Amino acid sequence: MLPRTVTAILFDWDGTLCDSAAASLRAFRKSLAEFGVAFTDAEYKAVYTPRWYRMYQSLGLPEHCWERADQQWLHHYREEAPELLPGASEVLDLLRRREIQLGVVTNGTRGRIERELARLGLSSTFQAVVCCEDVTQIKPHPEGVEQALALLGCSRQACCYVGDAPEDIQAGKSARVLTVAVRSEYVDDHRLEACCPDAILANVEELPGILA
Incomplete structure (x- = not known):
């Protein structure tokens, strides 16, 4: 259980609610291949971060290629149509019935996020x-x-942030809200655990079970 009652829950989008991790990996593989950069799933998992430029650097893509790689990633990602992760829709419905305020905080672009939400x-x-x-x-x-x-219009004490990447947990902790990590096959578990979230879940379906 979380240590205190929450009245608002903020979610990361990609990999937390939206099953976009595999689609994102495929788009990365296609876009970086155009620059002669190849990587294994294990290498991707070890360096994954929502800050693409840091990941490009870790995978050996020269800096002068980063902006073009972004454009290529968006091109390839548009060919994908990721769905919600299993149970995410039911969890959101349950939270709304409990009159919990809901929000999304993402490093994604508004155009893409709004298209996917719609x-x-x-x-x-x-x-x-x-x-x-x-x-x-x-x-x-x-x-x-x-x-x-x-x-x-929510206080920090009554809010939690749910995400699948270390950057999500770090952002939540810096904002002094409760933090909940959701495990992902594309993010190393040890990196999540090292951030010391208030709770770690196997999947987002477990979220209602830790709410007071």
Whole structure:
């Protein structure tokens, strides 16, 4: 159980609610192959971060190629149509019935996130959606989480942030909200555990079970 009652829950999007991790990996593999960069699943898992440029650097892509690689990733990712992770829709419905405020804080672009929310029928589900264009510093900086708190009118003490990457947990902790990590096959477990979240879940379906 979380140590205190929450009235608002903020979610990361990719890999936490949306089953986009495999699609993102495929898009990365295609885009970086165009620059002669190849990597294994294990190498990807070891360096994965929502901060693409840091990942490009770790995978050996020269800096002058980063912007073009971004464009290629978006091109290849548009060919994908990721769905919600198993149980995510039911969890969101349950939280809404409990009158818990919901928000998304993501390093993704607003155009992509809004398209995916609309396609999945979730455009009206979240009272706050904060994307990379809305902040001057992306996660792990807490600005996005703090902006979502302001949009919801929620106190830090009554909020938790749920994510699948170390940067999510770091952002939540820096914003002084409760943090919940969701394990992912594309993120090393030890990296998540090292961030000391308030709870670690095997999947998002377990979230209602830890709420007071």
